[in-house]
Amino acid sequence: MEFTVSERMKSLKGSAIREMFKAMADPTMISLAGGNPAAELFPSEELSQIAADILKENPVGALQYGISEGNIALREKILEMMKEREKINASLDEITIVSGGQQAIEIVSKILLNEGDSVIVEAPSFVGGLNAFRSYGANLVGVEVESDGINIEKLKKTIENTPNVKLIYTIPNFQNPSGVTMSVEKRKALYEIARDNDIFIIEDNPYGELTFDGVKLPTIKSMDEAGVVLYSGSFSKILAPGLRLGYLIAPKNFTEKVVLGKQVSDVHTALLPQLLALEFMKRYDIGELIEKMRALYKKKCDVLIGAMKEYLPENITYTVPGGGLFVWCNAPGIDTLKLSNECIKEKVLIVPGNNFATDQSLVNNGFRLNFSTMPDDKLVEGVKRLGKVLEKYC
Ligand SMILES: Cc1ncc(COP(=O)(O)O)c(C=O)c1O
The missing domain is CATH 3.40.640.10 (Type I PLP-dependent aspartate aminotransferase-like (Major domain))
Incomplete structure (x- = not known):
């Protein structure tokens, strides 16, 4: 059936990040795009025991x-x-x-x-x-x-x-x-x-x-x-x-x-x-779990930043975060929506900055990288691929 979307829904566009999950079906794709936490730190065994106890007791x-x-x-x-x-x-x-x-x-x-x-x-x-x-x-x-x-x-x-x-x-x-x-x-x-x-x-x-x-x-x-x-x-x-x-x-x-x-x-x-x-x-002490996360993410962030120093062109600037899951990059003069499409061809995913803007239709020079989910070697390889695409532009 045809239907008319309410005014309030008209301004919403599908999240590019969610769309990119589809590209992840390709096993050769490296994602620097998501924002998921590291699944290896989910306390699944502990939670499984607790769930069983709760449902029983x-x-x-x-x-x-x-x-x-x-x-x-x-x-x-x-x-x-x-x-x-x-x-x-x-x-x-x-x-x-x-x-x-x-x-x-x-x-x-x-x-x-x-x-x-x-x-x-x-x-x-x-x-x-x-x-x-x-x-x-x-x-x-x-x-x-x-x-x-x-x-x-x-x-x-x-x-x-x-x-x-x-x-x-x-x-x-x-x-x-x-x-x-x-x-x-x-x-x-x-x-x-x-x-x-x-x-x-x-x-x-x-x-x-x-x-x-x-x-x-x-x-x-x-x-x-x-x-x-x-x-x-x-x-x-x-x-x-x-x-x-x-x-x-x-x-x-x-x-x-x-x-x-x-x-x-x-x-x-x-x-x-x-x-x-x-x-x-x-x-359990949730503080201990948090400590593990801090250590893992710090290590992964260091790997990503190290690779960025080595493989990205010099005019690409970026933040070095003190925590969290993301690094923001600025690519002067580059439409990062186009850049992200080129990156998909080279099998690496990044999130173009227009997604995070109040007006998503404007050309944006920023893009976001994530370091929490990929293994270290893939973080490095992903940045290498990104560097290759950027070289073409710079
Ligand atoms: C800044 C910020 N706020 C809120 C959320 C939503 O988190 P959740 O609904 O999973 O608690 C996210 C998720 O990525 C986020 O990045």
Whole structure:
């Protein structure tokens, strides 16, 4: 049957990254494109034992309907973790379990955005966040990310010149896609600007724990006395993304709306993953698992950067991240959408920068590389292939 797509869906395009998964069916293809965590670190045996125990000992707790706010013991455990690891002090009525950080962004959009309202986003930014805002008819306004985070002067000007700014969306740690971490000074400035202008901040922090050297900068939420920061956390990059488990920490009056929004989206997050994460954290030290991830990703990032130094033309500049999963490259004068298509012919996948832009139709010189999933030799070979394609352009 023919059908007309709603206005709010018209601005959404299929994710190029998901499209690239199709190209991965070719076994000779090397992907520097995805953003998946390293599957070898999934604690599958531990989770398998825990799942069996839960379904035997507490089947109703896992299989019956639950409350929309999320499992109380899990929320308490996360709050404990937040206090200890992120210096965030929040109470039980300020946290909601969500089905991944993606859902946190979607529910916040549902609560705050009317058609045509503006959302200030980092340029470039996470495509899932951008699409959530787009799906609620938001006007996206990008403010450039510098090597120490969003450009604060431009942010101020943008707020002055843009009507109905409802939200500022930031990924302060090892940003997807740029790999950049926002300085403490900029975190403070961003918080004060949002507070003084009555604008909510979504602080999206799925990568903060993946710091290579263990250094963690204060979360913006930890500075929040005015209740303007909506903090989105996720188990996707510190446990397993297939669990679809995240949490949103927000002021109590906002959380009441989150719970209503959540009921419309999916009633509640599936209970088995909630219990799996809770029990995993009771039986094991999740900090130890995080340490393993930090070490693995640091090693892989070093391999990628080493290969980039050796095989990429000199005019290609890139960020050297202190954590996370991504390196952002700048190829002056090159349309990276065309470049990525050339790369597919050479059997290497990269993500062209237009995917992360507010206007995806504009020519973009940036592209994103990922280092978390490929074995070391393939990381090197992938960069060699990319270098070969770039040589043709440069
Ligand atoms: C910046 C950022 N936010 C949120 C998400 C969504 O994560 P999830 O829904 O798996 O928690 C991702 C996933 O890649 C991301 O990169």
